[in-house]
Amino acid sequence: MVFFLNFENFLKVTKKMTSTSVATSSSRICFNSVCNDLKSERPRKGWQLRTGELAELCDRCASIYDEGRFCDAFHLNASGWRTCESCGKRVHCGCIVSAYAFALLDAGGILCIACSRKNAVLGPNSSWPPSLLFNSSLPERFKDCSAKGWSQLTGSGPAPWRQAPGLFNSSTSQPELHSRVPYEVDLSTGIDRLNVSERLSIPSLEKKKNEDFPERLMNGPLKPSAHDIHENGNTGINCEEQHTSCLTKPQLPSLKEDSSNPPFGLAVPYTSIDEANGQMGVSGTHLLPNPQPSLAKQFHSNPHNGLDSSGETQMRNGRPRPDGRGRNQLFPRYWPRFTDQDLQQISADSNSIITPLFEKMLSASDAGRIGRLVLPKKCAEAYFPPISQPEGLPLKVQDSKGKEWIFQFRFWPNNNSRMYVLEGVTPCIQNMQLQAGDVVTFSRLEPGGKLVMGFRKASAASASEQENEAKNSNGVSTHGDAELADPSSWSKVDKSGYIAKEALGTKVAVPRKRKNSVLGSKSKRLRIDNEDMIELKLTWEEAQGLLRPPPNHVANVVSIEGFEFEEYEDAPVLGKPTIFATDKSGEKIQWAQCEDCFKWRRLPSDVLLPSKWTCSSNSWDPERSSCSATQELTAEELENLLPHCNLAASKKMKAAKQESENVDALEGLDTLANLAILGEGGVLPASQATTKHPRHRPGCSCIVCIQPPSGKGPKHKQTCACNVCQTVKRRFRTLMLRREKKQSQKEADATRKKQQPSLPDKVVDDEPLPCTTSAGNSSLNPEKVVSENLDDDTNRLKSSSSPFKGQIDLNIQPEREEELSPGSDSGGTMRLLQDATDKYHRQQSILSSSGNSNIEVTQTQPGSGTELGKINSSIDLRASHRDADMDHPAIFPIKTFAPTSATG
DNA sequence: AATCTGCATGGGA
DNA sequence: GTCCCATGCAGAT
Numbered sequence: 001m002v003f004f005l006n007f008e009n010f011l012k013v014t015k016k017m018t019s020t021s022v023a024t025s026s027s028r029i030c031f032n033s034v035c036n037d038l039k040s041e042r043p044r045k046g047w048q049l050r051t052g053e054l055a056e057l058c059d060r061c062a063s064i065y066d067e068g069r070f071c072d073a074f075h076l077n078a079s080g081w082r083t084c085e086s087c088g089k090r091v092h093c094g095c096i097v098s099a100y101a102f103a104l105l106d107a108g109g110i111l112c113i114a115c116s117r118k119n120a121v122l123g124p125n126s127s128w129p130p131s132l133l134f135n136s137s138l139p140e141r142f143k144d145c146s147a148k149g150w151s152q153l154t155g156s157g158p159a160p161w162r163q164a165p166g167l168f169n170s171s172t173s174q175p176e177l178h179s180r181v182p183y184e185v186d187l188s189t190g191i192d193r194l195n196v197s198e199r200l201s202i203p204s205l206e207k208k209k210n211e212d213f214p215e216r217l218m219n220g221p222l223k224p225s226a227h228d229i230h231e232n233g234n235t236g237i238n239c240e241e242q243h244t245s246c247l248t249k250p251q252l253p254s255l256k257e258d259s260s261n262p263p264f265g266l267a268v269p270y271t272s273i274d275e276a277n278g279q280m281g282v283s284g285t286h287l288l289p290n291p292q293p294s295l296a297k298q299f300h301s302n303p304h305n306g307l308d309s310s311g312e313t314q315m316r317n318g319r320p321r322p323d324g325r326g327r328n329q330l331f332p333r334y335w336p337r338f339t340d341q342d343l344q345q346i347s348a349d350s351n352s353i354i355t356p357l358f359e360k361m362l363s364a365s366d367a368g369r370i371g372r373l374v375l376p377k378k379c380a381e382a383y384f385p386p387i388s389q390p391e392g393l394p395l396k397v398q399d400s401k402g403k404e405w406i407f408q409f410r411f412w413p414n415n416n417s418r419m420y421v422l423e424g425v426t427p428c429i430q431n432m433q434l435q436a437g438d439v440v441t442f443s444r445l446e447p448g449g450k451l452v453m454g455f456r457k458a459s460a461a462s463a464s465e466q467e468n469e470a471k472n473s474n475g476v477s478t479h480g481d482a483e484l485a486d487p488s489s490w491s492k493v494d495k496s497g498y499i500a501k502e503a504l505g506t507k508v509a510v511p512r513k514r515k516n517s518v519l520g521s522k523s524k525r526l527r528i529d530n531e532d533m534i535e536l537k538l539t540w541e542e543a544q545g546l547l548r549p550p551p552n553h554v555a556n557v558v559s560i561e562g563f564e565f566e567e568y569e570d571a572p573v574l575g576k577p578t579i580f581a582t583d584k585s586g587e588k589i590q591w592a593q594c595e596d597c598f599k600w601r602r603l604p605s606d607v608l609l610p611s612k613w614t615c616s617s618n619s620w621d622p623e624r625s626s627c628s629a630t631q632e633l634t635a636e637e638l639e640n641l642l643p644h645c646n647l648a649a650s651k652k653m654k655a656a657k658q659e660s661e662n663v664d665a666l667e668g669l670d671t672l673a674n675l676a677i678l679g680e681g682g683v684l685p686a687s688q689a690t691t692k693h694p695r696h697r698p699g700c701s702c703i704v705c706i707q708p709p710s711g712k713g714p715k716h717k718q719t720c721a722c723n724v725c726q727t728v729k730r731r732f733r734t735l736m737l738r739r740e741k742k743q744s745q746k747e748a749d750a751t752r753k754k755q756q757p758s759l760p761d762k763v764v765d766d767e768p769l770p771c772t773t774s775a776g777n778s779s780l781n782p783e784k785v786v787s788e789n790l791d792d793d794t795n796r797l798k799s800s801s802s803p804f805k806g807q808i809d810l811n812i813q814p815e816r817e818e819e820l821s822p823g824s825d826s827g828g829t830m831r832l833l834q835d836a837t838d839k840y841h842r843q844q845s846i847l848s849s850s851g852n853s854n855i856e857v858t859q860t861q862p863g864s865g866t867e868l869g870k871i872n873s874s875i876d877l878r879a880s881h882r883d884a885d886m887d888h889p890a891i892f893p894i895k896t897f898a899p900t901s902a903t904g
Numbered sequence: 905a906a907t908c909t910g911c912a913t914g915g916g917a
Numbered sequence: 918g919t920c921c922c923a924t925g926c927a928g929a930t
Binding site: 369370371372390412413414415419423 | 907908909910911912913
Binding site: 363364365366368370374375376377378414415416417419 | 919921925
């Protein structure tokens, strides 16, 4: 059994070791347990001992060792010989000397190191009980795959099991961390290394440590091992990780299990923490994740190799995992999805082996300026050093470029649990130019166990997640939602870089997760739902309205989930939306609207206008190069001419202009993006939203802030005259009046509809319309909602002509958007009407009886002679849709607006 | 005032 | 109901 270190040999080794390193230096006897020759004056070095020193051998043994024949010579009769599954060569798998001479196969059996390397699937046998991995002074045949990485990467000297301060201590780059860090941690071992004195000086630590350990052990990262006993007996810091899934489960002794019951039959005595003396009397055999990178997929297929007791879990999972220790405990969304490129990116050294550990999509918080990256708990506990103190410890992480970062790995107590974070990630995040939605990956670089942090931009992440999904010929994912949600994932645009992410970032910076994505199911906050999709569609329609093909380029039209997007071979240009048409003579022309007077001017079809264009720039028609000149188009012609989407964009542009105080400096998509985050009253948030729900200031009276979370806490009083309550009450009145009107004058109403068949623009309430002409009313009037009186159609019509008011529509009930959206539920209008009536009566009762203004109003406007009138909206203040309200404040008006033609 | 820090909250699984 | 975790938020700096 490969893993069963021959106990006899083990004892010999450990005997030698316990006789200490002295044996290697002071003893004159060859360290080889079966050799009693005297060392020479200059003893030659053999394998590495736990102390970090090298076994000193006599010349003969050293020569044999160097030739890689040590086991052949001295362990021939020992147990543990196996045959390489590939070349058939016999390999001794049962002693320290041969620790790196072979690699364990998941499917069972071993490969000699040569075959292992040749196949590039397994590194040196990281599956060895780490306590036995003495690898600094291996025969030449092993060295490249074993020890050198340790010293090189950790800077901790040749002994891998020794402290690797270079990995985790605060180092000189962050001296301030020193004081905070009583630990020295070797990430490769995954265990924090308390300086002995400090460890001892923390009485409660061990207790906490014990608290830590069971969970840790269950996660597999830590297992008591023997070498402390044999070696130091005091520090016990020589924790090693178990580099394989093979040992995960069986080597997860509960601390309650006695060390005398070494699981898995490993002939390594276990001890648990020395509770008696409070010392870390035992070094954990740290269970490292299976080091096999994705390259070794074939070896994951059969988890049962007789050694892999974690195969149970693996089988349960039914899927391979790059890391056997933690992955089975991780949510799939954290499963690393490294591509070979990722791995290559991380490891330029072809000899290095990357063990994907986990990955995480950056949340807005993670990518924000706070610099705290929330770590998935299980991942943190599985792959990061155990920490018992909230302060945690510094963690040295190398990025894919080799640059080292030091983060503070810590946790916060949270609901009897912990919340693990990496602090101080901002520089790294910025360095990588990551933003919310991008994916950071954590992997382990072997040998050396160095923690490596990679990343995938959202586009890459999307691509990688959607590997199996069809891409159209232009490389644009057919999944329009996420692609559209994140411009960075829109390859063409992203590639061009013409559309700065910032331009759209306010709307899309948050991770938009794909439906059905394992990464996307976690948080509703991050999830894009149908409503968002509608919003995005519209938004991108608008965006498309602003995109002009680059000169001499013709846009390809790409259909993504039913929506057409223009795609340009070259970078698109942000231009003023215009309307292309053909005049009576058949000449292609375009109509552009002046930013100042809003009159439409005829222009040649091939001209490209800046996003802000005025009559004065109309060099093509000198007669109309002034705003005072009359418009060529009649209102009627314009009405027929204006496409909805262009108008929407146009109007937004105009709205933006009129809101020049806030958005003066913004152009093109910036304007759109900022419009999208206009808050109540059309006020642009002071800072770009990094979260979907921007932080509000005290005193903020927006619908979000005036409501306690989840509707708890004090409610509005009946006499409350706040904006919201007034609006709600007004809408009640409106609804009531309408209902009465409709019920009592049904026929009259029908007659009126017939009398106004040519007014398809008759719409409801104050909802701005996305596609009305932008001429005329376009002011962002924050008082619009309040001041409006919707009791009559005239007012409705009037108010409806406002294209955009930059105001949250308080009548929006996001979760009902779908069913209420025009066209989506034409048959349900009456039902909704009934609902509204019921709710109204209910709320009236509530209002009159309790003064509680937790009002849910459903306001319904049945079609007024046209289906476009079927716009329903509702408000549920009780529910206080914090996120929804603030997430898309400026979008709501778009979503529920029925398209309508110009009203002049 | 801005930023940092530690914890609380609440939606979602 | 529990747990996770994104993010809010209040106090500290």
